Amino acid sequence: MPPFPKLESMAGMNKLLRLATALSCLMVAGLLVAQTAPAPQPSAPDPLANMPSEAEIGELTAKAAEKLEAFQKTLDSVKPFLDKADPSAYKKDSEAIDTGRAILAALKKNGRSAYGLVGLLTTLDDLDLDATQDSSAILIFGTRAMADGRNPPDGMTTAVLMLTSAASSLYDISELVMHATLRFVSGEEAVLSQVFADKK
Numbered sequence: 001m002p003p004f005p006k007l008e009s010m011a012g013m014n015k016l017l018r019l020a021t022a023l024s025c026l027m028v029a030g031l032l033v034a035q036t037a038p039a040p041q042p043s044a045p046d047p048l049a050n051m052p053s054e055a056e057i058g059e060l061t062a063k064a065a066e067k068l069e070a071f072q073k074t075l076d077s078v079k080p081f082l083d084k085a086d087p088s089a090y091k092k093d094s095e096a097i098d099t100g101r102a103i104l105a106a107l108k109k110n111g112r113s114a115y116g117l118v119g120l121l122t123t124l125d126d127l128d129l130d131a132t133q134d135s136s137a138i139l140i141f142g143t144r145a146m147a148d149g150r151n152p153p154d155g156m157t158t159a160v161l162m163l164t165s166a167a168s169s170l171y172d173i174s175e176l177v178m179h180a181t182l183r184f185v186s187g188e189e190a191v192l193s194q195v196f197a198d199k200k
Contacts, residue, residue, distance in 0.1 A: 050186070064124065067173045070169065081138045104120065131164075131166045131170060
């Protein structure tokens, strides 16, 4: 039997206490360092993060195509009234729709670009204005007919409502395209600024 068992036991306890104390000190020191260490600087935002993706542009152009074709159908329906109210309107509007189709085809083939998006936005705004002017022209034509003691053409009110609805739809998609265009142009400017800054 080894001598002084109690002393050996006490020595073991002392070692455990010293070890526990040392670990506690290390933990406290680690916490102090973590609290006083400077916070990492946030990384610069990615200039491309907010740009509309190809998928988003594809969805927008698909919706724009639907609105163009819907307006073309509306024009075909109201043409008898429009030809009397403004004989040049149908041809002018149809040509603008063809321009929109060409821009959409280019965007689909070549991908997103500021030039294409601005062109689409301009065309949609023009068509929105055309639809509004067409409805006003038909309404004025009917009003003049009543002023002359004649009945307005049958279906005139329906034609005006159809054109008003088309104008509203064109305006809505134009707003969406405008926001996407602004985000795209902003992203391109940020990339160019970053490139020039890196070259300095």
